[in-house]
Amino acid sequence: MAADAPTIAVLGASGLIGQAVALDLLRRGFPVAAFARRFTGAQKAALGAAAVEAPLVDLDARGLATLLAGRKVDILVNCIGVLQDMPGKGTASDAHGGFVSRLLSAMGQQGARPQLLVHLSIPGLAEDDRTAFSATKREAERLISGSTVPFAILRPGFVVAPVAYGGSALIRALAALPLRLPQEEASRPFAATDVADISRTVAFLADAWGQGRRDWRETWDVMERRPHTVGEVVEAFRARIGGPAPRWRLPRALLSLGARAGDLAARLGWAPPVRSTALAEMRRGVAGDPAPWVAATRLEPRSLEAALARYPAGVQELWFARLYLLKPAILAILVVFWFVSGLIALTVAFEAAVAILTAHAFPPLLAKVVTVVTSLADMAIGAAIAVRRWCRAGLLAGIALSLFYMAGAAVLTPEMWVEPLGALVKTGPAIVLMLVALAIFEDR
Structure with missing residues (x-):
């Protein structure tokens, strides 16, 4: 890595995507500042001096500008997101549109120093947005597209990573049960994204930025070429951990009831993976067109099977999958x-x-x-x-x-x-x- 490599700030570096991106960029030799409200002890050990605890979403534009200026950041990778409102966790509208608005203002206060914003969003069309999560994510995209800052909006699919949280944890748990999802949910498109494809894309942008390119205004679907279905994804994880053969189909009404129970649990501060927003987004499906991203970066997306092959399962995966739904x-x-x-x-x-x-x-x-x-x-x-x-x-x-x-x-x-x-x-x-x-x- 060249000595003048751009400094990259990963915002939301304690999350599934943010953590993986920050660690991969560090391994590639980039100077990284990994920001999050708080990190676990294991995350602090892995990120070392790069870990910076700060209440990013709570800061105003001036506070964000001061924080970023102190690190001399060249590229910001925004991985912050809130699936559904929770007590003490902020709202989706503030974490998405509100925060992005303040972030853009902060970037405008950096003087003549140009910065690139890499924003993690969701795939799909605006007319298909049916939840506050997708609507506020789309509002953040509109704010970025209407600004003057160089940007690259990345739209990953279902992210496959070494760690599990939220939806990725739920897929693993379903793979450990002798159950199939209801047919309507199981048949929805569910394109997968190897988390390494996201960090590879950020590294590509960082290399280009270091070589002087400043005209970035891109929106890319970062995902496998042929989308799988939700049912196929569960079966792929089932094969990976050696889960039981599915013998029964989960009643659709029971799935909806579980989502309502998840909403209730969220009022008590929990973050259950099955909630009304998560279920609505799964029923909507995940699909996109990775061709423009492939053409621009010359990166070949990994398929679901290739991504899973990179993260072999051990007994810890099996234990986690079996215990995940037992926890509640x-x-x-x-x-x-x-x-x-x-x-x-x-x-x-x-x-x-x-x-x-x-x-x-x-x-x-x-x-x-x-x-x-x-x-x-x-x-x-x-x-x-x-x-x-x-x-x-x-x-x-x-x-x-x-x-x-x-x-x-x-x-x-x-x-x-x-x-x-x-x-x-x-x-x-x-x-x-x-x-x-x-x-x-x-x-x-």
Whole structure:
């Protein structure tokens, strides 16, 4: 790489595409500044000094200009996107159109220093846009096309990458189930994009920029030549991980119900892959024409099969696929377990719970107070586990309280360890289930 290689800022470098692009550009020898609101410990280790934590979407144009000027950025790669509004995550309109508007203003404040904007968007036609996600993505494209900055808008399809998040994680999970998607969804076009094709395109643009070309005003579909269908993509991943043969077809109504449940979970801070927007975008399909991109860059797109061959699957892929859809089930059952057990002890079983304590020398008033406090604690733990922000604390509190119950019972009511229904014996598996929930808590 030449000493005067352009400095590239990757915005949204903690995401599936942004992380892969930033790492590949670093391997190619480009100076890279990888920006994100926050990185995981593994991402910080991989990106090293290139990782820069900053609340990009929250900054105004002046703040963005100052941040970029400090890094002397030549090329900006915008990988920021919000599929559907979530509490505390910003809105799609602000993350797409609003942020791009501020970014363009910031680039205009850079003085005479020219900069290239590489923007990650979505394929398809504007008249087919049916969701806030696609409409705001298209609005961002219009803002960029109407500006005076050099730009290249890249429209990838379903992105295949070494890591999994969101839709790519869901495809893996479906591949681990003996199910087929409903026929209407399974037959939709779903062109794939090897994430390396995106970084190869950015590297091509960076090389041209370093050689002095400044007249970039391009919009390219970056995807395989022949689009697969959604069903074919799932089957390709099934073959990759050695998943079970599909024996049943998933009812369409159940898929729609799952999307509504995902919308509800999102209100509690979770990022489920099955949501109304994701389902609408899948039903719309993914297709485009990569010919202009191929002609301009002379890069041959990798097919889905070629992309998967570059990322061989190990046992970790199989474990992830099997656990991915179990995660919400595990958390949901823990929420019900804690909340309902506390509610029962506080209502229909209140007198029985008090009687157990009074039978072991507890004064009646103290027995009632202890029953109320422990019941409310159980319900609070269930409520905490349901909310993503408090889930980890709720799980740790659940483990601690379970151990306290077991130790207290061993001292006060040891006979409960051998009672017919084994109430205390079952506390051990519940603790293990909470440990499993902690182990798979992180999304990336």
